[in-house]
Amino acid sequence: MRLLRRLALAMFVLGSSTPVLATTPAALFDQVTEQARDLANEEWQAPNTDMPSELSDMDYDQYRQIRYRDDQALWGDSGLFQVELFHPGFLYHQPVAINVLENEAVREIAFDSQRFRYDDDAAPLEKLDLSDLGYAGFRLHFPLNETDYRDEFAVFLGASYFRLVGRNQGYGLSARGLAIDTAAPEGEEFPYFREFWLVRPAENANHMTVFALLDSESVTGAYRFDITPGKRTEIVTEARLFARQDVGKLGIAPLTSMFMHGEMQRRDTDDYRPRVHDSSGLLMATSRGEWTWRVLSNPQRLQLSSLQDTSPKGFGLVQRPNDFSAYMDMEARYDQRPSQWVEPLDEWGEGRVELVEIPTNNEFNDNITAYWVPATPLKAGESRTFRYRTFTFGEPINEPLARVVRSRQGWGGFPGQSDPPARSLRHFVVDFRGGELDGLDPSQPVAMTLTSTSGEVLEQKVQQLPDGETWRASFELQPEDGKPADMRLTLDLHGQHLTETWNAIWNPNES
CATH class of the missing domain: 2.70.98.10 (Beta-galactosidase; Chain A, domain 5)
Known part of the structure; x- marks a missing residue:
């Protein structure tokens, strides 16, 4: 069909x-x-x-x-x-x-x-x-x-x-x-x-x-x-x-x-x-x-x-x-x-x-x-x-920057939390691999550049994953009055973009 x-x-x-x-x-x-x-x-x-x-x-x-x-x-x-x-x-x-x-x-x-x-x-x-x-x-x-x-x-x-x-x-x-x-x-x-x-x-x-x-x-x-x-x-x-x-x-x-x-x-x-x-x-x-x-x-x-x-x-x-x-x-x-x-x-x-x-x-x-x-x-x-x-x-085209390999999101709290946040709080993780990230020591000060058209961004964090090849950017988003959030994120080192720009729209009205 x-x-x-x-x-x-x-x-x-x-x-x-x-x-x-x-x-x-x-x-x-x-x-x-x-x-x-x-x-x-x-x-x-x-x-x-x-x-x-x-x-x-x-x-x-x-x-x-x-x-x-x-x-x-x-x-x-x-x-x-x-x-x-x-x-x-x-x-x-x-x-x-x-x-x-x-x-x-x-x-x-x-x-x-x-x-x-x-x-x-x-x-x-x-x-x-x-x-x-x-x-x-x-x-x-x-x-x-x-x-x-x-x-x-x-x-x-x-x-x-x-x-x-x-x-x-x-x-x-x-x-x-x-x-x-x-x-x-x-x-x-x-x-x-x-x-x-x-x-x-x-x-x-x-x-x-x-x-x-x-x-x-x-x-x-x-x-x-x-x-x-x-x-x-x-x-x-x-x-x-x-x-x-x-x-x-x-x-x-x-x-x-x-x-x-x-x-x-x-x-x-x-x-x-x-x-x-x-x-x-x-x-x-x-x-x-x-x-x-x-x-x-x-x-x-x-x-x-x-x-x-x-x-x-x-x-x-x-x-x-x-x-x-x-x-x-x-x-x-x-x-x-x-x-x-x-x-x-x-x-x-x-x-x-x-x-x-x-x-x-x-x-x-x-x-x-x-x-x-x-x-x-x-x-x-x-x-x-x-x-x-x-x-x-099928294989990646000749892209010079590190690529997004995973994008995940879920509730910003965790089960059994004594004072849990609202269910609207979202936790996002974006994993990058390749390009200038290859062989980069975990001690390097890789930073996240993140913007959102609405809502409040919290708990930003960048870390290398245990495989030694993948770097994770994680953050929380508290949506604003049901407005969709258009988010853009890159990983940078000393002012240089290391990754492609991750872009996603989160609409809290569809949760």
């Missing part, structure tokens, strides 16, 4: 607005760009979602019984890459157009039911005339782990969603082409990829290119994805956007994930697993060299927060820790879920990384989204281009 739980999965249009005549990838991208520009000057038309009820009414189990035939994979006869296609149905009500560029010519891949096997409860579909259908999306395969097997490493399916995995990773969080008005009172707009062009790679190439045409009520766009699978599967993206109308909030390079409960959760969870999440924090590298670790939460009400900057070095949703004992789940294997980083390749100017946390009571719905919001709004008739690299990772 994890592959099928995205937020706007059924929004597709079949066919392009103008013919594509390109013979080279560069020419093709320019022509897709012209399509996007022309489309922005036309009135938006809602996608046609009509399809046979046998497809639209099927459930998840029936949909899974439609299986792509291995011998029908595109490019399966040679080269390192191959492509498999998704059948429409279930949540995918209207297909997208899929084309390939090979031998300097563009060719549309028409729907062919012979590419699929209809097993068990899906067998009656074989009697339907499905000749007018297109495909719902596609997945890419490459010998990622073993030389004689092409692993699935990327999926483009649903609205503008796509997911990536690197070597020895399992699917978790998603990326999107664009986010518009996420968490806005008037409701979110979901742009969608209506057409794709897949460029056939050379025989021994280790990367490939995909182009996409994006459409929505407010924005159209031409996208180029240069994809390289590996230990860190990477996509270099160029997005050329055209505004049909004023955009309230433009979200660039969105990442979407799930957080149900983790080490900072105070609410009781009747669950044997200590953590259930695809990502545990938002990490941001600012233009000033600061690294901020924002702890994720599953709030009782929608929570919106921002990290301001000018041309940041990068941001991402990160899964910490990465060992099985932290999750204890043999089915979901959250320890194998990838982190994903976004690195701008040009100057993005002033803006903010915005984080949206939505309440959830299950682990099947994404409730975390992060994206870049430019300070200058996109107005009708304007165009803008964004270039960035996004990649998956």
Whole structure:
């Protein structure tokens, strides 16, 4: 079910607005760009979602019984890459157009039911005339782990969603082409990829290119994805956007994930697993060299927060820790879920990384989204281009500072205390490891720099833990009149920051 739980999965249009005549990838991208520009000057038309009820009414189990035939994979006869296609149905009500560029010519891949096997409860579909259908999306395969097997490493399916995995990773969080008005009172707009062009790679190439045409009520766009699978599967993206109308909030390079409960959760969870999440924090590298670790939460009400900057070095949703004992789940294997980083390749100017946390009571719905919001709004008739690299990772990225390895909180008193404090008093501990902390003698005067937007901070203490590698910052917080406290903490030595900035919001009204 994890592959099928995205937020706007059924929004597709079949066919392009103008013919594509390109013979080279560069020419093709320019022509897709012209399509996007022309489309922005036309009135938006809602996608046609009509399809046979046998497809639209099927459930998840029936949909899974439609299986792509291995011998029908595109490019399966040679080269390192191959492509498999998704059948429409279930949540995918209207297909997208899929084309390939090979031998300097563009060719549309028409729907062919012979590419699929209809097993068990899906067998009656074989009697339907499905000749007018297109495909719902596609997945890419490459010998990622073993030389004689092409692993699935990327999926483009649903609205503008796509997911990536690197070597020895399992699917978790998603990326999107664009986010518009996420968490806005008037409701979110979901742009969608209506057409794709897949460029056939050379025989021994280790990367490939995909182009996409994006459409929505407010924005159209031409996208180029240069994809390289590996230990860190990477996509270099160029997005050329055209505004049909004023955009309230433009979200660039969105990442979407799930957080149900983790080490900072105070609410009781009747669950044997200590953590259930695809990502545990938002990490941001600012233009000033600061690294901020924002702890994720599953709030009782929608929570919106921002990290301001000018041309940041990068941001991402990160899964910490990465060992099985932290999750204890043999089915979901959250320890194998990838982190994903976004690195701008040009100057993005002033803006903010915005984080949206939505309440959830299950682990099947994404409730975390992060994206870049430019300070200058996109107005009708304007165009803008964004270039960035996004990649998956498991091991920590090349961060120069010590990292947060644990965040805990609990009541500031203890059982049996003769004069216990109010239950609202919270005791926080934050553990750091790595960077300049490595090999640091416990006698060194490591100090804590801590700020909070509300409440009173008490009992600040820094100490090295018995393992000789980890340093702990602990403090108490007495909340103020039910106000949320936005806390920021670093460890310093002689005025030098040794650690990334720990950032968390504590809302006493949700205790």
